[in-house]
Amino acid sequence: MFGSNIWLLVPVLLLVLLLFWPRKDTRSKDRVPPDLENRKSPFFIKPILQLGNRPKLTASEEVEIHWHAEAPENDWSVQYRQSAQADWKPVPVSRSNKIKIEGHAENYRFSATLSGLLPGTDFEYQVLKSGQLELSSSGLTRKARGQAQRIVIVGDMAEGGPGSRKIAFQIAQTNPDMLLMAGDLVYRTGRLQEYLKYFLPVYNSDTSSKEIGAPIIRSRIALTEVGNHDVGMPQESDIPNLDLAPDLMAHYILWSLPLNGPVTTGSKKHVAPLAGKQERLNAFLQAAGERYPRIGNYSVDAGDCHWLVLDSNVYVDWTDAQLLSWVEADLQSAKDARWKLVSFHHASFTAHWKHFDEQRMRILSPVFERHGVHVVFSGHNHTYERSYPLRFEPAPQSNGKLIADNGHVDGKFTLDKEFDGATKTRPNGVIYIVTGGGGARQKLMSEHPEGKLVALPPFTVTMVDNVHSFTCLDMTANKLSIKQISEDGSVLDSFEISQ
Numbered sequence: 001m002f003g004s005n006i007w008l009l010v011p012v013l014l015l016v017l018l019l020f021w022p023r024k025d026t027r028s029k030d031r032v033p034p035d036l037e038n039r040k041s042p043f044f045i046k047p048i049l050q051l052g053n054r055p056k057l058t059a060s061e062e063v064e065i066h067w068h069a070e071a072p073e074n075d076w077s078v079q080y081r082q083s084a085q086a087d088w089k090p091v092p093v094s095r096s097n098k099i100k101i102e103g104h105a106e107n108y109r110f111s112a113t114l115s116g117l118l119p120g121t122d123f124e125y126q127v128l129k130s131g132q133l134e135l136s137s138s139g140l141t142r143k144a145r146g147q148a149q150r151i152v153i154v155g156d157m158a159e160g161g162p163g164s165r166k167i168a169f170q171i172a173q174t175n176p177d178m179l180l181m182a183g184d185l186v187y188r189t190g191r192l193q194e195y196l197k198y199f200l201p202v203y204n205s206d207t208s209s210k211e212i213g214a215p216i217i218r219s220r221i222a223l224t225e226v227g228n229h230d231v232g233m234p235q236e237s238d239i240p241n242l243d244l245a246p247d248l249m250a251h252y253i254l255w256s257l258p259l260n261g262p263v264t265t266g267s268k269k270h271v272a273p274l275a276g277k278q279e280r281l282n283a284f285l286q287a288a289g290e291r292y293p294r295i296g297n298y299s300v301d302a303g304d305c306h307w308l309v310l311d312s313n314v315y316v317d318w319t320d321a322q323l324l325s326w327v328e329a330d331l332q333s334a335k336d337a338r339w340k341l342v343s344f345h346h347a348s349f350t351a352h353w354k355h356f357d358e359q360r361m362r363i364l365s366p367v368f369e370r371h372g373v374h375v376v377f378s379g380h381n382h383t384y385e386r387s388y389p390l391r392f393e394p395a396p397q398s399n400g401k402l403i404a405d406n407g408h409v410d411g412k413f414t415l416d417k418e419f420d421g422a423t424k425t426r427p428n429g430v431i432y433i434v435t436g437g438g439g440a441r442q443k444l445m446s447e448h449p450e451g452k453l454v455a456l457p458p459f460t461v462t463m464v465d466n467v468h469s470f471t472c473l474d475m476t477a478n479k480l481s482i483k484q485i486s487e488d489g490s491v492l493d494s495f496e497i498s499q
Contacts, residue, residue, distance in 0.1 A: 042134055044068040044107040045196075045254070046204050047127050049139050051221050052113070055258035057301045061117040061141040063221065064256055065125060068107045072098070078112035080125040088126070091115075099253070099287045101192060102246035102280065111256075119144035120177075120303075137218045140177055143303035145336075146477060150174065151302070154470035155182030155227065155345065155379020157438035158198040163468040164439030165213045166487035168202045172214030173489065174472050178302060179220050180309075182379035183227025183345030185251070187440055189240070190230040192247035195254065224255050225309045226296050227345035227379060231272040236314045242276030242284060249274070252288035252295065259290060261297035262326040270316045270323065272296070299330050304477050305341050306334035312344035312361050312378075319363060319402060327364065331371035338477050338499065340373045347378035347434045349387050351460045355380050362409040363402050365392040368430050374480065374497060379436035382444045383465040384484045384492060386434075389416040389427030390459055413459060421495025425479075431497070432459075437469040439487065444468070464492050 045068035052064040065078060074095060079088040096109040117123055120143040126136045143149040152171050158164045171179070186194040202213035216222070232240030232248040240248045249272065262270075271293040274281065285292065296311035308330055310316075318324065334340055348361040358380070368376065369391050391414040397404050416428040437444065444465055456463060467486045474481040480497040 042069055042071065042129050044070050044105060045200060046218065047135055047137070048204065048217050048254070049137075049219060049221055050256040051142075051223070051258070051300065052256045053259045055260045055298065055300045057119065057142060057144060059119070060115070061119050062113055062115045063117065063139060063141060064111055064113050065127065066109060066111045066254075066256060067127065068099070068109050069129075070105050070107050072108055075130045076110050077128045077131070078114075078125060079128070080114045080123055082117065082121060082123045084124075096289075097286060100283050101253075101287060102283070104192060104247060114139075117141045120147045120149070135218070137215065139219055140221070142221065142301075143177055145304055147303055148474070148476045149177045149303040151178045151180060151305075151473045151475065152176040152470055153180045153182055153343065153377045153433075153435050153473065154438040156184040156382050156436040156440045157181065158185060158194070158202055159187035159439075159441035160198045161439060161441030162211075163441070163487055164198070165202050166210050167437075167439040167468050167470055168205075168213035168216060169208060169210045170485060170487060170489050171470055172208055172216055174485065176220060176472070179216060179222040180307070180343060180377070181222060181224045181438075182343055182377055182435060183225045183312075184229040184379055184436070184440065185224065185227070187229050188234055189232040189245060190249055190251055191232075191245055192250035192253065195250050222255075223257065223300065223307070223309065224251065224295075225343055225345055226251055226272070226311050226313065228313055231313060233272075233313065239273050239275050242274065242280035244276075246276070246280050246283070249284065249288070249292070252292040253284075255291065255295060257291070257295040258298040258300050259294045260299060261294050262323055270311075270320065272311075272313065272315060297326075299334075301334075301337065304338035304475060306331075306337035306339070308340070308342045308373075310342065310344040310361075310364075312346040314360070314407075318360060324364075324367065327367055328371070331367070331373065334371075339475060339480060340371065341375050341377070342368060342373050343377040345378060346380050347385070347432065347436075348376065348392075349390070349432045349457075349459050350378075350381050350383075350434055351385055351456050351463045352381045352383055352465065357404075358407040359409040360403050360407050362392055362411065363394050365394070365411075365430065373430050374427075375482075376430055376432045377471065378432070378434050379438070381434050381436045381465075382440060383434055383463055384437055384469050384471075385432075385463045386461045386484075386493060386495070387432040387459045388461055389419050389429035389431050390414065391429045415459060421497070425496045425498040427497060433471060433482075435469070435471040435484070437464075437467065439468045462493055467492070
């Protein structure tokens with residue numbers, strides 16, 4: 001009798017197994033706290049950690065928290081602490097005028113300044129609305145002189161492809177102290193909608209994974225520079241037009257950076273051009289404020305390094321005596337910096353055909369050499385490239401100009417081929433690195449159908465053009481250790497520079 005009814009017990013046994021079988025916890029360790037789940041976000045743009053107009057190191061550091069929200073009410077609050085044992089300290093919140101960018105919800109920029117922070121230390125902050133927690137994060141201040149630091153450099157980043165998310169995840173895995181983005185943060189024209197769709201969900205995500213990205217820019221200071229796509233110029237001849245896309249040049253709306261560059265707001269020389277109806281121009285200028293165009297060129301100190309960031313787009317004439325004088329004066333003022341680093345988007349020296357003749361920035365090479373610049377970082381090409389330490393002496397074209405109409409710059413090279421970054425680590429010259437493999441969906445350079453590279457030019461040590469990657473720089477007072485890391489975490493190249 002028991003045997004004839006045993007099959008009736010099978011469904012019961014299966015149900016018991018389903019109910020009580022141990023389950024693997026698939027929740028991410030970075031999962032959003034339960035009280036924030038299933039709640040409509042009040043943020044139009046979630047909080048971003050920003051340096052603001054603070055180019056110099058101070059004994060007591062400050063950082064800014066910026067976010068955007070549609071609600072105009074002043075019921076936001078921010079609090080922070082420097083250790084888990086300390087009491088939360090409230091700080092005032094300021095609000096911008098209404099930002100009206102056609103095609104997007106009207107919103108306001110809110111910001112709070114955290115002060116009295118020690119250099120090179122962690123802190124926690126919370127953003128609340130009506131007393132209710134909306135976002136919490138840790139952060140890190142700039143390093144002081146003498147403190148070791150890790151800086152990640154990456155360009156040509158967000159267009160919605162899986163490479164971008166993998167790169168963001170791998171950057172987070174290296175736990176950098178600071179991030180520098182070497183232009184072309186979003187594709188194709190630097191619009192706010194491209195940031196909202198491609199960049200912010202990846203670099204300011206609530207969770208961390210290869211499929212999503214990581215919450216990097218809410219916890220680490222990010223420095224940025226403008227590439228051609230960031231200013232709506234996929235081609236050099238393009239004139240960004242707000243009548244075609246009212247949310248162009250979001251770079252100047254989102255980022256708060258030092259304002260110590262040479263270009264003033266009222267100038268039209270060396271400034272990204274902009275067209276469109278006056279009401280759209282006014283809306284952009286109000287949203288950007290003093291950041292347009294001044295954050296195109298600036299310098300900043302961090303730990304033992306002085307970092308100079310330049311706008312290399314075609315509208316800037318770097319043969320201009322005033323601009324050259326500013327670069328000279330800036331580098332000269334950094335006498336006490338152990339390391340001098342420069343970054344701009346368009347590579348001076350590249351092996352790849354696609355942007356090979358865009359050599360305008362070569363004319364600054366003698367200035368870098370005179371003032372002891374160690375490394376120059378660029379993007380633009382979706383590759384990793386490293387040059388020999390080199391010195392370059394520009395030579396005029398046949399018409400007397402230093403720069404040809406196509407951007408080509410002639411000149412004489414002196415290469416230090418004895419430097420190997422392992423046994424011989426003191427370079428005689430400047431090392432130029434292209435780190436434009438940040439995950440843009442557009443083709444890696446190896447995938448372009450024509451113009452395949454036959455041989456590396458004499459100034460190039462190595463090039464990797466078939467995988468997305470970023471640069472990881474570890475710095476002490478006497479040594480730079482530089483690695484190029486791929487989207488799967490493998491090391492593609494490494495070398496050291498010593499004083």
